[in-house]
Amino acid sequence: MMSSVTRRSIVAAGATLALPRALRAQAFFDTDVVIVGAGPAGLGAARACAREGKRFVMLEARDRIGGRVFTDGSLGAPYDAGAFYIHWADRNPWRPIANELGVSVREENSLPSGAWLSFENGVPVERSARRQQYAELSKRFDTDLGEVPDVSFVQRVADRPELLQGARGLARMAVGDEPDRISALDYARLWDGDDFIVPEGYGALVQRFGAAFPVKLSTPVTHIRWDGQGVVVESPAGRLTARTVIVTVPVGVLAAGSIRFTPELPALTQEGLGGLAMGALTKIGLRFEGTRFGLPANSNLWDEISGVGGINFECWPFDRDLIVAVFGGDFARSVLAKGEQGAVETMLERLSAMLGPQVRAAFKGASVNGWATDPYAMGCYSHARPGEAGARAKLAQPVGDRIWFAGEATAVGDGDFGAAMTAGGAFLAGEAAVRGMRL
Numbered sequence: 001m002m003s004s005v006t007r008r009s010i011v012a013a014g015a016t017l018a019l020p021r022a023l024r025a026q027a028f029f030d031t032d033v034v035i036v037g038a039g040p041a042g043l044g045a046a047r048a049c050a051r052e053g054k055r056f057v058m059l060e061a062r063d064r065i066g067g068r069v070f071t072d073g074s075l076g077a078p079y080d081a082g083a084f085y086i087h088w089a090d091r092n093p094w095r096p097i098a099n100e101l102g103v104s105v106r107e108e109n110s111l112p113s114g115a116w117l118s119f120e121n122g123v124p125v126e127r128s129a130r131r132q133q134y135a136e137l138s139k140r141f142d143t144d145l146g147e148v149p150d151v152s153f154v155q156r157v158a159d160r161p162e163l164l165q166g167a168r169g170l171a172r173m174a175v176g177d178e179p180d181r182i183s184a185l186d187y188a189r190l191w192d193g194d195d196f197i198v199p200e201g202y203g204a205l206v207q208r209f210g211a212a213f214p215v216k217l218s219t220p221v222t223h224i225r226w227d228g229q230g231v232v233v234e235s236p237a238g239r240l241t242a243r244t245v246i247v248t249v250p251v252g253v254l255a256a257g258s259i260r261f262t263p264e265l266p267a268l269t270q271e272g273l274g275g276l277a278m279g280a281l282t283k284i285g286l287r288f289e290g291t292r293f294g295l296p297a298n299s300n301l302w303d304e305i306s307g308v309g310g311i312n313f314e315c316w317p318f319d320r321d322l323i324v325a326v327f328g329g330d331f332a333r334s335v336l337a338k339g340e341q342g343a344v345e346t347m348l349e350r351l352s353a354m355l356g357p358q359v360r361a362a363f364k365g366a367s368v369n370g371w372a373t374d375p376y377a378m379g380c381y382s383h384a385r386p387g388e389a390g391a392r393a394k395l396a397q398p399v400g401d402r403i404w405f406a407g408e409a410t411a412v413g414d415g416d417f418g419a420a421m422t423a424g425g426a427f428l429a430g431e432a433a434v435r436g437m438r439l
């Protein structure tokens with residue numbers, strides 16, 4: 001068959017070949033980098049691309065940016081439904097970003113502290129025994145204080161059964177999961193430091209920062225092909241070709257298979273994914289009017305429910321008319337399984353048992369942020385399973401020199417994964433992915 005190649009197209013092809021490598025690639029691919037997800041990691045990658053002059057396209061499944069850093073304003077008074085603390089603020093990139101944008105941040109302990117009350121099954125109890133346990137526990141989960149083996153939280157305190165109750169609380173409230181499912185070593189590696197807070201909202205800060213970057217919203221990526229040159233990224237908006245892709249979606253979303261890869265991801269990446277799991281830390285905002293039940297601003301009510309777990313009710317944060325219920329583990333999963341109305345009803349029952357019948361009279365509305373049932377999160381943040389403390393390093397290995405998994409799960413920091421689980425770490429991971437590219 002006569003070729004349809006004309007003299008003109010041959011000249012054009014010749015001209016492309018004569019271009020330098022970088023320009024040739026520009027002509028061949030729609031863009032240099034596709035960034036999947038516009039949470040902190042995606043935004044960290046976007047800023048790094050912009051600074052290095054790389055072309056990028058950012059695709060986000062939700063109709064907003066920020067991912068699991070989200071300031072919920074639906075109750076009239078804002079609260080952070082996801083990330084709240086700028087952890088280890090001395091090296092967290094969000095602190096200088098806040099300064100640059102003129103967003104006020106404060107040291108956590110600069111806020112006036114309210115009451116701290118503990119209840120067990122609705123009955124007030126002394127807090128001091130619990131505090132003592134946490135002090136003991138923190139020694140067992142700190143690599144600076146000795147070797148921490150890659151065993152579960154439960155095994156880590158096996159020789160001190162009196163610490164088990166505290167280990168359960170730590171696992172559920174700090175990691176969001178049950179203590180037999182979490183690697184003590186992975187947890188012990190997390191960085192320490194001062195926590196800062198953002199009165200306007202951590203989510204509001206991230207939104208403000210992200211407004212500088214172009215993002216295609218409501219565009220869930222469904223398929224990434226890497227069987228040819230570069231990558232092809234598919235979404236309802238169509239196909240995009242790029243030299244590389246940075247995938248910042250949570251590991252829960254990856255594990256659910258929401259994004260198909262062709263060919264399948266290599267064994268090392270899959271091992272990494274298999275070694276990680278997502279916790280279920282949940283926040284429910286509750287609005288009240290007319291009374292504060294005698295509690296000053298920034299009070300905390302700890303509600304221990306025997307054999308099940310506990311809820312921390314954060315009362316009147318920043319002097320706002322809100323109580324934010326925070327809870328994790330299987331208890332959170334079982335509450336979310338009741339649906340939004342059922343979940344709110346459970347919170348009102350628990351509060352009424354502690355504060356009395358005026359709770360229902362003053363209740364004005366609620367918003368449920370069930371990250372564990374959210375298809376674009378599938379959990380609160382990642383943790384390694386017992387024996388899998390090497391999982392983050394496996395997932396962080398780039399695939400075929402063109403797919404990077406970057407996000408809180410691979411929050412590499414100084415190479416020790418101590419920045420994992422956090423919004424600051426996610427930002428660093430996004431930046432590190434761009435730095436690691438040979439474009």
Ligand SMILES: Cc1cc2nc3c(=O)[nH]c(=O)nc-3n(C[C@H](O)[C@H](O)[C@H](O)COP(=O)(O)OP(=O)(O)OC[C@H]3O[C@@H](n4cnc5c(N)ncnc54)[C@H](O)[C@@H]3O)c2cc1C
Nearest residue numbers: 037039040041061067068083084085221407408422423426
């Ligand atoms: C209740 C709770 C409390 C927390 N508290 C803190 C805290 O105090 N301090 C702290 O530092 N961190 C905290 N975190 C963790 C913090 O929110 C995360 O570590 C951080 O958001 C991770 O950023 P990321 O960019 O890796 O992922 P994400 O923030 O989840 O961003 C990923 C983005 O990918 C998008 N996405 C998902 N699937 C697709 C798809 N198929 N196609 C396109 N886009 C997709 C998502 O919508 C999302 O916007 C908390 C989290 C929760 C849930």
